[in-house]
Amino acid sequence: MSSFDLGLILRVITSPNSAFSQIRDNHEKYFVQSIGLLIFSSVLGILIVLPFVTMPLDDAYFENIDNTGNMNSIPSGEADVIWSVGLSILNGFISAVLFYFIGKKLGGDANWKKVFSVIFHTNVVAIPMIIILSILIFFMWDSLTLIEPTYIFEPDVNDEEIWSTLVPLLGYVALLAIVGIGFFVWLTVILVKAVKIVHGFETGKAFGLVVLVMIITAIVAIPLTY
Secondary structure (H helix, E strand, O other): OOOOOHHHHHHHHHOHHHHHHHHHHOHHHHHHHHHHHHHHHHHHHHHHHHHHHHHHHHHHHOOOOOOOOOOOOOOOOHHHHHHHHHHHHHHHHHHHHHHHHHHHHOOOOOOHHHHHHHHHHHHHOHHHHHHHHHHHHHHHHHHHHOOOHHHHOOOOOOHHHHHHHHHHHHHHHHHHHHHHHHHHHHHHHHHHHHHHHHHOOOHHHHHHHHHHHHHHHHHHHHHHHO
């Protein structure tokens, strides 16, 4: 049984190379912990994003849309929440499987449990990402709900008043884009480091594998999401 090693989990953020090396060399010890991190990050993402992001926008702008409208992508019940969590976990497993099989074909490590243990620990990075991004999106949505759509299109509306209403929203959008891009780059770097450690690849080869896995995972996830 794996032990819960908080120090190792924090080192994935502060010292990823040494952390991934330790996980690779002790994968039996950390395998269960790695699965727990995948599940925890998936559940955390759904529980934080749904109540603080989706529902305020839904309540403010989509009260009059019936069940046959275009709201299928927004979870509205327990079954949808469970499906969203399950889909997030499934995507994590699909990515790990791809990292294992493609990496092995390219001359990487043939021990699937070792690869899974290292790759699943990259989900540590997703935890602060989810929290920070959800806070920013919540404030952006909160700013959006203060805007009355019909007011903007009134013929006698003052342009200065419109901009004073929209500027905070646009500021949150810009900040969200910058932070989101920064987090995506960070996650990519962490994944490249993980692949280099577990498969013994050079940086270019590891980066190519990360990009390939991201593309395949996204393609596979599209029909499951809609």
